[in-house]
Each structure stands twice: as C-alpha cells, then as structure tokens.
Amino acid sequence: MLWLVMAFLSNGVAQFLQKYLHAEGLGGYQASALVMMYVAGALAGVLLVAVFHGRIGRREWTAGAVVGLCSYGGNFAVLRALGSLPAYTVFPVVVGGSILVVAAVSWLIMREKVSPQTRWGILCGVVAVALLTVG
Amino acid sequence: MGFLFCCAAVVFFSGLYLAVGRSQKSGAEPMGLNLAAFLVGGLLSILAALPLSAAQFPGRLIGVGALIGIAAGIGLVGITLAVKAGVGLSVVSTVSSLAITVPVLLSLLFYGETPPPHKWFGVGFAALSIVLIQWRRG
Numbered sequence: 436m437l438w439l440v441m442a443f444l445s446n447g448v449a450q451f452l453q454k455y456l457h458a459e460g461l462g463g464y465q466a467s468a469l470v471m472m473y474v475a476g477a478l479a480g481v482l483l484v485a486v487f488h489g490r491i492g493r494r495e496w497t498a499g500a501v502v503g504l505c506s507y508g509g510n511f512a513v514l515r516a517l518g519s520l521p522a523y524t525v526f527p528v529v530v531g532g533s534i535l536v537v538a539a540v541s542w543l544i545m546r547e548k549v550s551p552q553t554r555w556g557i558l559c560g561v562v563a564v565a566l567l568t569v570g
Numbered sequence: 571m572g573f574l575f576c577c578a579a580v581v582f583f584s585g586l587y588l589a590v591g592r593s594q595k596s597g598a599e600p601m602g603l604n605l606a607a608f609l610v611g612g613l614l615s616i617l618a619a620l621p622l623s624a625a626q627f628p629g630r631l632i633g634v635g636a637l638i639g640i641a642a643g644i645g646l647v648g649i650t651l652a653v654k655a656g657v658g659l660s661v662v663s664t665v666s667s668l669a670i671t672v673p674v675l676l677s678l679l680f681y682g683e684t685p686p687p688h689k690w691f692g693v694g695f696a697a698l699s700i701v702l703i704q705w706r707r708g
Binding site for chain 1: 586591616636669
C-alpha cells in the first residue's frame, strides 16, 4: 500500500509541475524539459542506488533499457499527438487505453487473479480518467 | 496521424508496466532498474534534442524540469516496489494513472482554479476506484 501511495503522489506532483511549466510560459521547451527530466531522474537514481545499496547489473540494464525506451517513446508520442489533436482527446485515449491494455494482458495472458471489487475499481478508474481529462 | 501517435503512446506506456512486471519476476533490483531506465531515457532525449544550446535551458526550466524528473523517478521506484511486493499490474497501472487527480486538487489549492462539475465527478470516481481496489488489500 505504501508503494502505491508513493507512486500515486509522486506521479501526481510530476504532472502538477508539468502544468506549472506551461503556466510559467515554458511550454514551448518540451524537448529541453524532457532532457532535464531524465537527467535529473538519473542523478536522483544514482543517489537512490548509493543510499539503498542498489545494484545495476545485466538484468537491471536489460529491463531498464526497455522501461526507459517505453517511457521516452510514450512521452514523445504524446507530445506528437498533441500537435494534431486536442488534449481532451489525447489524454483519455492514452491514459484510459493504457489501463485497459495492461489489465487485459494481466488477466488474459499473465493469468493475474483479480477480485470482482478490483475489476469494478479498475472500471471506475477508467471513468475517472475520462472525466478528469476532458475539457 | 494524431490518433496513430495516441495508439503508439498506449503501446509504449502499457509496455512500460509490463516490462516492470517482467523485471520483477526475473529478480531485477528496483533502484538499479530505475537508474538504468532514466539513463536510457536521458540518452534518447538528448539525441532527440540535438544540437543542444544553452538558450534551450532557461534557469526556471532547469529547476522545474529537475523536480519533475525527481518526482517521476520516485514514482517509478514506487511502481516497481509495489509490483515487487505482489500488487497486480492492473491495480498498479490504475492507481498510478489516477495520479491525474493530484494536479486537479493542487491547482485548486495553489491557483484557486475551480474545476467544472464533471471533474469533481472524476475525483469522486477516482476515490471510489481506490477504495474498491483496496477493499480487501488492507
């Protein structure tokens, strides 16, 4: 539960800061903002590895490369989509779509066991994303 | 073309969660995974932004961009540790995506922005979603 709260709050603060960036008139510096984001994240990552005695071997590099590629690719694709579609279309499709794809793959392919309450919770989450990102 | 980029983003972000899930099955260490992911993302973002110049990095951008990176890094560590602790990928991706309620509430607090009624319903559905997901998890 603690890790979920940490992920929820940290990602929320990151999104609020992105909004702040636009409010400060720095929305045009998207490519530079991504560079700063990843470089600062990497520096913080070095600190976390040092403090918590993490390790970075072959397994971490392999998985990290895929996660980093997906993270950058997703951000790049969202920025390109925003160039030709309004935000109220892009974000519900991207965020809601990702929830549904991950849920479908987890249930159908990875055979993740999910209670009926959790299924309703995920459905409510998709509705919430649609309502929060429109307009 | 815009819709194709949306589909690509869905594939990439879904791939991120699935890669985190697979990494924890293979025993990858979360802090090392986070560092490797940000180094690879950093390399790709620098390549895409070339040629770099000092004019591309105003002071405020450096400060806020760095804070976004630190917050996103802690977020990725949280996602990885939740998966490592046995929380299902579908639950982790849903709760993490519901983080969009935070900017709505912080904007109300810091900018005095009053969200329209449908966004309040969205916040309500997000709260209901988290309660349902946590129902028997404790």
